[in-house]
Amino acid sequence: MSPVFSHGDLRLYLLNLLDEGPRHGYDIMQALSDRTGGTYTPSAGTIYPRLAKLEEEGLVTKTVDGRKTVYSITEAGHAEVTSRAGDLEGIEAGLADSVRLIADEVRGSVREAMKSLRADLAAAGAEERTTATRPPADDPRVRSREQLHRADAAISEFRARLRADIRSHVARGGELAESFVDGLTDDLDRIARDVTRTLKG
Structure with a gap:
């Protein structure tokens, strides 16, 4: 980067x-x-x-x-x-923008990591408190919680990867067109609606 x-x-x-x-x-x-x-x-x-x-x-x-x-x-x-x-002023400004974008990305990654760590610690604490009353392993609620963790991890990984790719593209001097962002927003909205519709059955 x-x-x-x-x-x-x-x-x-x-x-x-x-x-x-x-x-x-x-x-x-x-x-x-x-x-x-x-x-x-x-x-x-x-x-x-x-x-x-x-x-x-x-x-x-x-x-x-x-x-x-x-x-x-x-x-x-x-x-x-x-x-x-x-020309030199333009180069200096471009480098400053690149450094600022990369610094923002690093800070964002640290915040996401800290947020994820706090969530993991909270989940571990809640799990420890409910160990004594945990339902059997074949209970649907247990399986659903396991799948929920998988879904959370997949969503977090997708968000981090997409965010890093876009920020790196801009940091390298790439253009980020309004039409691209509009299309991305529409696609994400459509996916969210599909997920909601599927969950409602």
Whole structure:
């Protein structure tokens, strides 16, 4: 669920980082991770080829400092960063939205987990209190309670999976059309009506 840079955005963002000052490769990867709240941690195989390409274009130079290779921006690189300030603002806003969506998803998952845990503890307490008067295992009420737990688990899993898929789609920059949400709402309403009708027999 990492924020995905659109085509060309990572290139410009690397230039922007180097415009702040010279950096070695690991420092660049760490800066990207820090500025995306740890949601995007690129590999060396992602960063170094792009730095090499920037060097070929004359936008970046590199010098060896001991065992580290330090990258610096050139005047041409600085000029590109300056001329594309508006694009950089858009990238920053997009990353902020992605981090916010992922943080919301994490908080939602934690809340759901806590809610489920409280429900499980409450159910366990109620079951313990009624152990002495529990009906036989073949009692229909016992079987119904078992199936109720299965139904609850299935509904919770469906909701969590669907919610995660939609949030991840938006976090990656995907479009969430109003028609899609309308169709989803209609489908869920139809399923709910079908379930109610089936239960009423």
